[in-house]
Amino acid sequence: MGEYFFQTTNHITYGACISIDGEIKESNFLLANKIDSVPSDQTKELFGKIKKSMKTNLNLANEPKLVNDSMSRALWPKIVDIAQELLIAQKLGRAVSLRFHGDADGVCGAFAISSIVRCKAFQQNSAIYSVRDALRDISEATYLALPLQVIVDFGSGESCSEGLSLLKSAGVETIIIDHHPPGKNDGILVLNPLLVEEGKSQYTAGYLCCEIAAAAGMGLEKAKELAAIACAGDKSKVVEPDSGHVRKAMVLDFLTAHTSFGNNLDFYKKVMDNPELFASIANQAEEGISEAAKKATARMKITNIDVGSLKLRIATFSLDGLLTKGEWPNSSKVTTRIFEQLIADDPSPLLCIGNSDRSIIMRLNDGAVELGLSANDLAEKMKETMPDFIEGGGGHARAGAIRAKEEAVKEVIALLIKEASEKISL
Numbered sequence: 379m380g381e382y383f384f385q386t387t388n389h390i391t392y393g394a395c396i397s398i399d400g401e402i403k404e405s406n407f408l409l410a411n412k413i414d415s416v417p418s419d420q421t422k423e424l425f426g427k428i429k430k431s432m433k434t435n436l437n438l439a440n441e442p443k444l445v446n447d448s449m450s451r452a453l454w455p456k457i458v459d460i461a462q463e464l465l466i467a468q469k470l471g472r473a474v475s476l477r478f479h480g481d482a483d484g485v486c487g488a489f490a491i492s493s494i495v496r497c498k499a500f501q502q503n504s505a506i507y508s509v510r511d512a513l514r515d516i517s518e519a520t521y522l523a524l525p526l527q528v529i530v531d532f533g534s535g536e537s538c539s540e541g542l543s544l545l546k547s548a549g550v551e552t553i554i555i556d557h558h559p560p561g562k563n564d565g566i567l568v569l570n571p572l573l574v575e576e577g578k579s580q581y582t583a584g585y586l587c588c589e590i591a592a593a594a595g596m597g598l599e600k601a602k603e604l605a606a607i608a609c610a611g612d613k614s615k616v617v618e619p620d621s622g623h624v625r626k627a628m629v630l631d632f633l634t635a636h637t638s639f640g641n642n643l644d645f646y647k648k649v650m651d652n653p654e655l656f657a658s659i660a661n662q663a664e665e666g667i668s669e670a671a672k673k674a675t676a677r678m679k680i681t682n683i684d685v686g687s688l689k690l691r692i693a694t695f696s697l698d699g700l701l702t703k704g705e706w707p708n709s710s711k712v713t714t715r716i717f718e719q720l721i722a723d724d725p726s727p728l729l730c731i732g733n734s735d736r737s738i739i740m741r742l743n744d745g746a747v748e749l750g751l752s753a754n755d756l757a758e759k760m761k762e763t764m765p766d767f768i769e770g771g772g773g774h775a776r777a778g779a780i781r782a783k784e785e786a787v788k789e790v791i792a793l794l795i796k797e798a799s800e801k802i803s804l
């Protein structure tokens with residue numbers, strides 16, 4: 379097997395599977411006498427064979443290029459699998475559809491993936507790959523040869539499994555690159571650090587995509603830059619971001635917050651490459667956050683809990699009426715900003731709670747985590763204690779959120795304060 383070139387006046391669709399009767403001329407030129415399309419019931423089998431032989435000829439890195447630690451090495455076999463799949467898809471002209479989560483991490487991941495394989499990219503702000511999404515992708519894929527669906531920064535959770543199983547039944551191969559709590563995804567290629575070790579969500583989807591792209595030959599500098607922006611967006615230090623990366627992540631978060639669905643990768647690239655436009659968006663984004671943070675801080679209440687030598691500060695503030703749904707900034711951005719200001723002034727243990735009309739956002743610093751507190755545990759406890767008033771919630775140790783019925787928000791916050799103080803007194 380090998381790669382050959384030929385010319386023809388026949389019309390052949392991109393990515394089609396054909397058989398050629400002809401002679402091999404010179405080194406890799408094929409003189410075609412007869413060209414036929416391969417019946418669709420045979421393409422799958424043929425594709426498997428071609429893929430297998432192509433895999434051995436791919437030139438991939440032999441270790442992680444961006445971060446080389448025990449975690450990235452544990453993820454490496456799957457990183458290689460996905461890099462191979464994507465490079466082969468590119469060579470064979472497969473129809474690749476890419477859905478990325480609408481935030482800086484998701485966009486950086488999509489930038490990286492689209493740099494190694496030609497694809498149609500769609501932003502998605504919902505974190506759930508629904509049955510509706512699956513039906514749309516399946517109907518798009520109906521007339522395509524060997525469609526490949528790639529999902530970045532969402533899609534591996536339990537709530538997505540119905541949509542994914544539809545994709546599988548329709549024969550659409552799927553790759554998921556995610557770092558949110560995974561559910562069961564049998565028969566789907568899933569790269570997720572949480573499948574390797576609990577609590578490792580700091581290996582963000584955007585970072586993983588950059589590691590895949592770097593393995594497949596993307597320039598190292600560009601891959602590092604994108605990975606650092608992705609990490610800045612998701613508050614990770616796996617690839618340590620500088621202040622420039624933080625600013626870029628903020629601009630991408632700002633842009634994605636204003637666009638709910640669509641193919642915006644080209645537009646995002648344009649903004650990042652246009653210094654003037656970038657600066658003016660960055661200023662607007664920054665102003666939006668700092669203004670809302672200032673107003674919310676004016677309403678802030680601090681509760682000091684002292685248990686023997688253990689001390690915990692709990693900051694609570696309402697964002698009600700300060701923000702507009704679906705616009706910049708959202709309540710988690712503002713809560714994070716206030717949290718960061720508070721711990722910059724005083725690094726002692728802090729639990730920071732911001733609330734909008736129906737959601738409660740929690741941020742904890744290292745000191746609070748060392749006291750045994752976890753945002754995820756607190757969210758779980760609230761779900762248990764007030765099941766009729768809590769609609770959902772979760773997160774990890776340092777960050778989490780709870781969605782509650784409007785009339786219950788105040789009560790939930792009071793209970794959170796009580797729960798946190800009881801927890802550290804244990």
Ligand SMILES: [Mn+2]
Pocket residue numbers: 483484531557582583584612
């Ligand atoms: Mn992410």
